[in-house]
Amino acid sequence: MLKDTLLYLAQNQRMRDFVVQNPATRGVSRRFVAGETLEDAVQAVRILNQKGNPVALDFLGENVFQESEAREATQNYTAALNLIKQTGIDANISIKLTALGLDISQDLCEENLCSILDLAREYGIFVCIDMEASNYTEQTVAMALKAREQYEQVGTVIQSYLYRSKADIEKLIEHNVRVRIVKGAYKEPPSVAYQNKKDVDESYIEIMKMLLSRGNFPAIASHDENIINGARTYVRDHGISPASFEFQMLYGIRRDLQERLVSEGYNVRVYVPYGSQWYPYLMRRMAERPANLIFVVSNSMRG
Ligand code: FAD
Numbered sequence: 001m002l003k004d005t006l007l008y009l010a011q012n013q014r015m016r017d018f019v020v021q022n023p024a025t026r027g028v029s030r031r032f033v034a035g036e037t038l039e040d041a042v043q044a045v046r047i048l049n050q051k052g053n054p055v056a057l058d059f060l061g062e063n064v065f066q067e068s069e070a071r072e073a074t075q076n077y078t079a080a081l082n083l084i085k086q087t088g089i090d091a092n093i094s095i096k097l098t099a100l101g102l103d104i105s106q107d108l109c110e111e112n113l114c115s116i117l118d119l120a121r122e123y124g125i126f127v128c129i130d131m132e133a134s135n136y137t138e139q140t141v142a143m144a145l146k147a148r149e150q151y152e153q154v155g156t157v158i159q160s161y162l163y164r165s166k167a168d169i170e171k172l173i174e175h176n177v178r179v180r181i182v183k184g185a186y187k188e189p190p191s192v193a194y195q196n197k198k199d200v201d202e203s204y205i206e207i208m209k210m211l212l213s214r215g216n217f218p219a220i221a222s223h224d225e226n227i228i229n230g231a232r233t234y235v236r237d238h239g240i241s242p243a244s245f246e247f248q249m250l251y252g253i254r255r256d257l258q259e260r261l262v263s264e265g266y267n268v269r270v271y272v273p274y275g276s277q278w279y280p281y282l283m284r285r286m287a288e289r290p291a292n293l294i295f296v297v298s299n300s301m302r303g
Contacts, residue, residue: 070101
């Protein structure tokens with residue numbers, strides 16, 4: 001119930017304005033967001049790199065409806081690629097197709113995607129296309145498959161809560177597309193997605209095993225210790241090298257677990273979001289764990 005309310009509020013403009021303009025919530029958002037500028041993000045990346053974590057940089061923003069905004073987002077992603085190249089930090093990037101103009105036109109979105117991938121290819125930096133709400137899944141999978149024909153360093157994300165995901169995974173594996181498997185962060189109806197944790201977790205484990213056995217350097221993205229232990233047992237029992245996949249976790253979440261896995265010799269990439277459009281991202285993190293709401297509210301009241 002609270003989860004549904006938070007996911008609903010993630011799309012609410014008035015709530016967004018209220019939260020974003022409040023200096024206290026802005027400060028508290030720093031627990032989950034590296035900062036508002038690319039320079040803030042690079043500072044966070046350096047610290048993580050020193051701890052042995054490579055990073056996925058995420059310039060926050062989604063659902064733009066003006067061509068100029070889509071071009072601006074594209075420039076922000078390419079600025080991130082340029083800075084990664086210049087500074088030599090150990091990072092790749094994650095992007096969202098709705099930030100590149102998917103709601104405006106598929107052609108515009110593809111053009112922007114290709115300009116990012118051209119630069120990424122020149123620099124040898126991997127680009128992951130994040131997965132958004134289910135009304136974009138078909139287009140996202142199709143665009144990832146199409147882009148993979150031209151670019152080696154592109155991958156995407158599959159959400160285990162969707163019924164369609166096993167079929168999508170088969171196609172992506174067949175075309176050697178790198179995949180990050182996640183549970184899924186949006187509010188989806190029973191017509192398209194499992195509604196209870198047990199089903200979502202079972203689907204996750206099934207897909208995770210497919211990827212670990214047959215995928216191209218998959219990313220197991222979760223903070224769920226049962227899932228992580230399941231992955232560790234599976235690779236051990238099947239003689240799969242820890243070098244052939246990576247765990248991924250979100251910035252500021254389960255830092256203890258991130259460190260433990262690094263000390264055990266696993267690759268652990270941290271997803272570092274930055275930018276001024278942090279509101280929907282923060283709301284999704286609160287929906288995943290209502291204790292985060294208590295953290296945000298209590299710290300905001302302290303000013
Ligand atoms: P859960 O069952 O939700 O949580 C298991 C345990 O992890 C919890 O008990 C708690 O201890 C801890 N935990 C989980 N979430 C939080 C939190 N917010 N704060 C504190 N503790 C927490 N979703 C998409 O839909 N599309 C994407 O492209 C996408 N990319 C992602 C990239 C990365 C690197 C990660 C880690 C997640 C991504 N997600 C994405 C979000 C994902 O779908 C889940 O919503 C999120 O990871 C929570 O699920 P979980 O696997 O951690 O398991």
